[in-house]
Amino acid sequence: MVARPLRHMLVRFAALITLLPLGLTALLGSLWLLPAAEQEIASYHRQLALTIAGQVDSYFKASRVSAVSVAAVTGQTDLAVVQKAIATNLQLLKRLRAMYLVDATGRVRAVGVSNMSKALQGDLLGLDLSRNELFQKARASGTEQWSDSFLSVVGGGLSVAVAMPAGSNVVIEEFDLAHLSEFLHQTTPGSEQLIMLIDRHGQVVADQAGTWTAQQLNLNNIPLIHERLTSTKEVRGSLVLNGIEMVGSLHKINTVDWWILVARPRHAAYRQLWTSLGIMAVTLAATTLAAFGVAMVLTRRMSQRFESLAEHAQLVTRGGEATDWPHSTIVEFNALADSLQQMSESLHERARLLEDEIAERQHAQEELHEKALLLEQEIGERVLAEHNLQVKQTQLEALNLTLEARVLEELAKNREKDALMIQQGRLAAMGEMLSNIAHQWRQPLNELGIMIQTLRLEYDDKLLDGSRIDEFSDDCMRTILHMSKTIDTFRDFFKKDRSLQQFDPSVCIVATVELLKASLQAAGISLRLDLQPECLLQGQPNDFSQVILNILNNARDILLARAVATPVITVTSQQAQGVLVIVVEDNGGGIAADIVDKVFDPYFTTKHKAQGTGLGLYISKKIIEGNFNGTITVEHCPGGTRFRIAVPVRIAETVHGESD
Numbered sequence: 001m002v003a004r005p006l007r008h009m010l011v012r013f014a015a016l017i018t019l020l021p022l023g024l025t026a027l028l029g030s031l032w033l034l035p036a037a038e039q040e041i042a043s044y045h046r047q048l049a050l051t052i053a054g055q056v057d058s059y060f061k062a063s064r065v066s067a068v069s070v071a072a073v074t075g076q077t078d079l080a081v082v083q084k085a086i087a088t089n090l091q092l093l094k095r096l097r098a099m100y101l102v103d104a105t106g107r108v109r110a111v112g113v114s115n116m117s118k119a120l121q122g123d124l125l126g127l128d129l130s131r132n133e134l135f136q137k138a139r140a141s142g143t144e145q146w147s148d149s150f151l152s153v154v155g156g157g158l159s160v161a162v163a164m165p166a167g168s169n170v171v172i173e174e175f176d177l178a179h180l181s182e183f184l185h186q187t188t189p190g191s192e193q194l195i196m197l198i199d200r201h202g203q204v205v206a207d208q209a210g211t212w213t214a215q216q217l218n219l220n221n222i223p224l225i226h227e228r229l230t231s232t233k234e235v236r237g238s239l240v241l242n243g244i245e246m247v248g249s250l251h252k253i254n255t256v257d258w259w260i261l262v263a264r265p266r267h268a269a270y271r272q273l274w275t276s277l278g279i280m281a282v283t284l285a286a287t288t289l290a291a292f293g294v295a296m297v298l299t300r301r302m303s304q305r306f307e308s309l310a311e312h313a314q315l316v317t318r319g320g321e322a323t324d325w326p327h328s329t330i331v332e333f334n335a336l337a338d339s340l341q342q343m344s345e346s347l348h349e350r351a352r353l354l355e356d357e358i359a360e361r362q363h364a365q366e367e368l369h370e371k372a373l374l375l376e377q378e379i380g381e382r383v384l385a386e387h388n389l390q391v392k393q394t395q396l397e398a399l400n401l402t403l404e405a406r407v408l409e410e411l412a413k414n415r416e417k418d419a420l421m422i423q424q425g426r427l428a429a430m431g432e433m434l435s436n437i438a439h440q441w442r443q444p445l446n447e448l449g450i451m452i453q454t455l456r457l458e459y460d461d462k463l464l465d466g467s468r469i470d471e472f473s474d475d476c477m478r479t480i481l482h483m484s485k486t487i488d489t490f491r492d493f494f495k496k497d498r499s500l501q502q503f504d505p506s507v508c509i510v511a512t513v514e515l516l517k518a519s520l521q522a523a524g525i526s527l528r529l530d531l532q533p534e535c536l537l538q539g540q541p542n543d544f545s546q547v548i549l550n551i552l553n554n555a556r557d558i559l560l561a562r563a564v565a566t567p568v569i570t571v572t573s574q575q576a577q578g579v580l581v582i583v584v585e586d587n588g589g590g591i592a593a594d595i596v597d598k599v600f601d602p603y604f605t606t607k608h609k610a611q612g613t614g615l616g617l618y619i620s621k622k623i624i625e626g627n628f629n630g631t632i633t634v635e636h637c638p639g640g641t642r643f644r645i646a647v648p649v650r651i652a653e654t655v656h657g658e659s660d
Helices: 006-072 079-092 118-123 133-141 177-186 211-215 223-230 271-317 331-460 466-493 505-522 541-561 616-627
Strands: 096-102 108-113 158-166 169-176 194-198 204-207 235-241 244-253 258-265 501-503 526-530 537-539 568-576 579-586 631-637 640-648
Touching: 006 079, 006 096, 006 158, 006 169, 006 177, 006 235, 006 244, 006 258, 006 271, 006 466, 079 096, 079 108, 079 466, 096 158, 108 118, 133 158, 133 169, 158 177, 169 177, 177 194, 177 204, 177 211, 194 244, 204 211, 223 235, 223 244, 235 258, 271 331, 331 466, 501 505, 501 541, 505 526, 505 541, 505 568, 505 579, 537 541, 541 568, 541 579, 541 616, 541 640, 616 631
Parallel strands: 526 568
Antiparallel strands: 096 108, 096 169, 158 169, 194 204, 194 258, 235 244, 244 258, 501 537, 568 579, 579 640, 631 640
């Protein structure tokens, strides 16, 4: 090892210590700050694209309502009613460019075009659209079809259309792309933001400024745009438009199977990041220079003191006697100087004692030789003992390996058994849910039947007009949407999503009650809710809903089996000291004392085998204890049974910004 002067070493250490934070900051900036900033920018574009995609999706869903309303009256033999409905929709929706009814042969039977005289519209009657691709797709599939952008021969200009089958006919309505571009312009948050609507072929359908739409550009040659052809999810990254490098995100619009592009110039997206980095770099550089200057001054003073102390020590080494040892205000330095002074004084004394010590060491070496012989013998005995110990340890390890394999085998069998029981419980819950769906649908189906009969009677009495038909159409659609919402609730309840989430248990309880509402009303059971909102739990909402569903089903069954005069189920929730307590109570007479300790056992049930599996409460206990780290108990209360669920809650936090 090369020896260096203390002054040089202190200078190097001072430079290293002052420059080390600068290097670490630069390293952290490149490894953490820049990726985090890029992730934040990507998250911003993704959230904005999702928001605008939802608005555009709502735009198209609202636009198709007019086609649905016209399709509803196409069964009329009088085309004047259809023509009137078309004219009414054109007046109400400025976004519509044209609407027309095409019969099974592909001929235009009724038509309406905005900003066109009735005489010119009459010339369009009988127009042959049998080869129209949108008409052919709607006829072949029997479902609603959306077109890409095209040059319309009916409405004129660049348009997009939707075809709505109506029996053997097809209702087609065309939308003005300029109105769609104006809609995107209203959603633009900033002047530097670029928002485009791109169809299935990569054609620009609309943009917030309208300039790209007018040019009818196809962006499939851009890698980011082309990537969407093989993706069904979000597409994001860099792209170049008009020579400007941009960063953006693509999101799919499900209604029309198009994509929304949200992008910003790269320099605008990273402007705030570079400004922050510049300020940080200037501040850090100034701090580093100041620290280096202070370190140099301290290094110079320290090195001078140690150089003086080294000169005195060298004098003692050469056999001289040093006096006037240096001292300073540093306690450790003074202690070192005093120690060196005492060491120089004791050197002479040690030299005198050295000869006596040599004689003593020779005697000690002879004794050490005798002890070495004894030690060799002891080592041999220990080696033999260690060998025996190693043999026993090998035997113990072999036994442990066999034991571990047996334990793993038993664990695998238990897990398989638990999974089978949970699956049986879910199938039983699905059967209960199907019964509840039947109750939920019975009333809406009766309402639809009454409306259809009323429609026929009013038709025979010649009381039908456009407004009355619209009322019937709106009532039918509301009833159908209610039934569809029931299906969505049923599907969400059994959705296989095992990711951990933070959710409000009161929302899950209300949703579960909605599934049972019809069956409870049919049984004459009153349900009372007293829930504390805004309490967050960590876990799977569907698992929590299954627990509530199992308890409510048991309460309903016992109330029906015992024919209680005024059956009531009460559900309350209350948070106290970080624990949410949920109580489900009924007035069904309670549980017998000899079986209260068995209600959570697997396959234990008091019902007939055809009515229950005995797994509901067992699965509920495993979910609460295993997935929510809580407890579930049952007890007898005056006149009924009380189930108590206690689970730890998470404090709701106000989120100022989301990242991926």
